[in-house]
Amino acid sequence: MKVAFLGTGLMGLPMAQRLLAADIELVAYNRTPEKLAPLEAAGAEIVTHPRYAIRAAEYVILMLTNAPAIYNVLLSDRASQTLKGRTIIQMGTITPTQSQEIRDAVVAGGGEYLEAPVLGSIPEAKAGKLIVMVGAEPEQYQRHLNLLQNFGAEPLFVGPVGTAAGLKLALNQLIASLTSSFALSLAFVQRQGVNVDMFMQILRDSSLYAPTFDKKLQRMLDGNYADPNFPTKHLLKDTELFICEAKSLSLDLSSIKGVRQILQTAMKMSFAEDDYSSLFAVIKEWGEAIGD
Numbered sequence: 276m277k278v279a280f281l282g283t284g285l286m287g288l289p290m291a292q293r294l295l296a297a298d299i300e301l302v303a304y305n306r307t308p309e310k311l312a313p314l315e316a317a318g319a320e321i322v323t324h325p326r327y328a329i330r331a332a333e334y335v336i337l338m339l340t341n342a343p344a345i346y347n348v349l350l351s352d353r354a355s356q357t358l359k360g361r362t363i364i365q366m367g368t369i370t371p372t373q374s375q376e377i378r379d380a381v382v383a384g385g386g387e388y389l390e391a392p393v394l395g396s397i398p399e400a401k402a403g404k405l406i407v408m409v410g411a412e413p414e415q416y417q418r419h420l421n422l423l424q425n426f427g428a429e430p431l432f433v434g435p436v437g438t439a440a441g442l443k444l445a446l447n448q449l450i451a452s453l454t455s456s457f458a459l460s461l462a463f464v465q466r467q468g469v470n471v472d473m474f475m476q477i478l479r480d481s482s483l484y485a486p487t488f489d490k491k492l493q494r495m496l497d498g499n500y501a502d503p504n505f506p507t508k509h510l511l512k513d514t515e516l517f518i519c520e521a522k523s524l525s526l527d528l529s530s531i532k533g534v535r536q537i538l539q540t541a542m543k544m545s546f547a548e549d550d551y552s553s554l555f556a557v558i559k560e561w562g563e564a565i566g567d
Contacts, residue, residue: 276422277302279332281325281348282367283310285504286393287338289400290366293425295319304328304348325349329357334422337365341512342373350380359385362419366391366426368447368513370520371437374410378436389415390436391423392443396504403427410439444520447513448531450487450505451551455534457488458555461495465559471496495555503550510551511538 277300280291288310294301295317302320304327305311315321322328325348329335339345345365349358363381365374365388374390381388389411399405407423407430409416416432423430433439464474475492478484494500500507514535518528537554544560546553 276300276334277332278334278336278422279304279328280314280319280336280338281305281328282338282340282344283314284338284340285397285506286400288313289397290336290338290393290405290426291319292317293400293403297425299422299425302328302331326351326357329361332361334362334364337363337367339367340509341367342369342377345369345377350377350384356384362387362389364389364391364419364423366393368392368443368509368516369440370444370516371440372520374440375437387415388436389419390439391426391430392439393426394443394446395427398504400426407431408433408439408442410434410436441520444513444517447510448517451510451514451534451538452531453485453487454491454552455537455554455558457485457491458495458552458558461492462555462559491550491552491555494550494552498556500546500549500553500556503548505551506548507538507541507551507553508547511535511542514538 278294280287280294280301280303283291283303283305291301291303291314295314301314302322303311303314304322304325311321320331322331329349337345337349339348349363358381363386365377378388389409391407391409393405393407395405403426405427407427409423409430409432412435413432420430433442461471464471478488514531518531518535521528537557540557541553544557546556
């Protein structure tokens, strides 16, 4: 088995390293070549153009920023000519509609396509403990299960292409909404003079608690958003994808649109590359600045 891995950013790099650790032959491409150095040192073949990677491998795993990036590296005129006989596994966060359109283009080019977006961050990617959600035909899921188990022990079959992409957006909407709600309550109790440890003790003992609160608490208290597992710009991108896809479903989107505005302000405050818990700075500091 030879796997091409396209996209070795924050999540892609440890995922690709998992394949090398499993003695899977790997060829890798990234538009920023410097990011490939750890993979090259571990024995991966490095290429300078995505079509070389696609041509060299049976499987092509995509961990790219968005759908336009996928079209650019996978479905450009020259790259698309190399799809015949390849299995394309799309693992980034895109909309169901985008995933289905990419599937159709891959199949038209003689390839096979399935989606397998993941939930988790860098520590889970390094440990092979990501939650892998698979959108495919049941037979595809069974046939490619062993490969997907390198990223998570129990990949979950969700349904046909589009369903896993939709589930991933629903979960990322929760990330944005839960974090912003927690940040608002935290800022509120601080302003009220309530002891934060007492607030957290009561919260942890209640049915309101979510583990993500403790994961982000110290960052918020310290105002330290550097070295992110998931940058603000990516959560904003996923939030916008959710809103775009949900518009056709007759849902009230006013709450998530408010979160989007907070994330957009975080971007304006130069937190794009920082951890998304930076939205706490918006809630706490931006409100002071504008007097709301």
